[in-house]
Amino acid sequence: MDYKFAELTKRMGGEGAFEVLAKARAIEATGKKVVHFEIGEPDFDTPAHIKKAAFEALEQGYTHYGPAPGLPEVRTAFANYVASTRNTKVDPEQIVITVGAKPIILYTMLAFVNPGDEVIYPDPGYPIYSSAIQFAGGVPKPIILREENEFRLDIDELKSMITPKTKVIIINTPHNPTGSVLTREDIKRILELVDGTDIMILADELYHRIYFEGEMAPSFYEFDEFHKNIILMEGFSKIYAMTGWRLGYAVAPKPVAEVFSQIQVNVYSHAPTFIQLAGKAAYEGPQDQPKEMVAEFNRRRDYIIERLNNMPGVHALMPHGAFYAFPNVKKFGKPAAEIASYLLEQAGVALLGGTSFGDGGEGYIRISYATSMENIKIGMDRMEEAFHKLLKEA
Numbered sequence: 001m002d003y004k005f006a007e008l009t010k011r012m013g014g015e016g017a018f019e020v021l022a023k024a025r026a027i028e029a030t031g032k033k034v035v036h037f038e039i040g041e042p043d044f045d046t047p048a049h050i051k052k053a054a055f056e057a058l059e060q061g062y063t064h065y066g067p068a069p070g071l072p073e074v075r076t077a078f079a080n081y082v083a084s085t086r087n088t089k090v091d092p093e094q095i096v097i098t099v100g101a102k103p104i105i106l107y108t109m110l111a112f113v114n115p116g117d118e119v120i121y122p123d124p125g126y127p128i129y130s131s132a133i134q135f136a137g138g139v140p141k142p143i144i145l146r147e148e149n150e151f152r153l154d155i156d157e158l159k160s161m162i163t164p165k166t167k168v169i170i171i172n173t174p175h176n177p178t179g180s181v182l183t184r185e186d187i188k189r190i191l192e193l194v195d196g197t198d199i200m201i202l203a204d205e206l207y208h209r210i211y212f213e214g215e216m217a218p219s220f221y222e223f224d225e226f227h228k229n230i231i232l233m234e235g236f237s238k239i240y241a242m243t244g245w246r247l248g249y250a251v252a253p254k255p256v257a258e259v260f261s262q263i264q265v266n267v268y269s270h271a272p273t274f275i276q277l278a279g280k281a282a283y284e285g286p287q288d289q290p291k292e293m294v295a296e297f298n299r300r301r302d303y304i305i306e307r308l309n310n311m312p313g314v315h316a317l318m319p320h321g322a323f324y325a326f327p328n329v330k331k332f333g334k335p336a337a338e339i340a341s342y343l344l345e346q347a348g349v350a351l352l353g354g355t356s357f358g359d360g361g362e363g364y365i366r367i368s369y370a371t372s373m374e375n376i377k378i379g380m381d382r383m384e385e386a387f388h389k390l391l392k393e394a
């Protein structure tokens with residue numbers, strides 16, 4: 001049957017990582033070995049005490065409906081976490097617990113964007129930003145992140161892009177896919193741009209603690225006087241290796257949190273209660289694994305960047321956070337997506353072309369180093385050989 005889908009279904013995008021993973025699995029099914037650099041999830045298991053908390057919650061009867069924004073004791077625990085990691089004050093009523101942090105992107109668009117309103121977002125950037133903006137009928141206004149500026153957005157350029165139609169500015173630090181991190185000064189300057197306006201900053205800080213120059217990256221929420229303009233996105237997927245649990249939360253001004261709860265009640269009611277309690281246990285239990293994981297990412301980062309910079313035609317900046325390298329491959333004179341396909345088909349290395357993150361990613365490829373050192377070594381050897389071949393062919 002020829003289904004006549006509504007217009008808005010045509011305005012949604014997908015996520016390149018899932019598409020490349022499917023292609024890589026098809027190649028593996030033919031018996032070939034593929035090194036996986038495409039997917040953005042830690043190769044660590046969820047810490048045991050977190051799993052135990054979920055089992056215990058199930059045994060204690062957390063198998064029923066709960067309040068839309070989340071269980072009160074969990075909202076309090078999350079508020080305390082944000083207050084202590086950002087040295088600020090947070091009221092539990094500002095917390096809305098979600099199924100993964102991802103829905104907060106769409107909630108923000110549904111709450112603030114009328115058709116024709118503008119939303120500024122990073123390009124390259126997490127692909128769901130532009131998809132959610134368009135889904136809500138907004139006008140996507142990409143701000144290009146340039147290698148010359150270490151992939152940090154240019155704040156004067158941001159200022160010049162703001163118009164009376166700007167409703168939301170999305171910022172992601174530490175940044176997927178480039179690993180760039182905004183300085184405290186950058187953050188303050190961005191906040192000053194929206195001070196006294198009704199523009200909301202959606203601060204995606206999912207990689208807050210996956211930071212290599214200190215314990216935590218600078219955060220928008222450290223600036224108390226600007227909380228009224230900030231929606232903070234936090235979650236458990238990355239730092240606690242909990243991607244499959246789907247747990248995240250927004251920290252927002254109370255009226256915004258109420259609207260988010262209302263949207264949520266219309267979709268999936270609330271995040272599963274036993275999973276919320278696992279999140280509370282994550283924050284309140286031992287923090288050894290996150291620390292070990294970040295130290296391991298740091299080792300891998302150093303190795304990968306050195307290897308990449310020794311490959312012909314490749315140049316890679318040192319990322320400061322998250323677990324991605326974003327090397328420049330412009331010297332090959334081919335579209336990034338073509339280079340990514342070549343590496344998958346000829347060398348058995350799955351990674352993403354930079355354009356999976358927007359037009360601003362042309363000329364770059366993204367390597368997720370959330371895989372073992374052993375795999376990374378094999379992958380780097382394969383890439384080096386493939387790049388030598390590619391240069392000869394050019």
Ligand SMILES: Cc1ncc(COP(=O)(O)O)c(C=O)c1O
Pocket residue numbers: 040099100101102103126172175176204206235236237243246247248
């Ligand atoms: C920048 C960024 N924001 C949000 C998300 C969504 O994370 P979650 O698993 O919490 O929905 C991701 C996941 O890859 C991400 O990289």
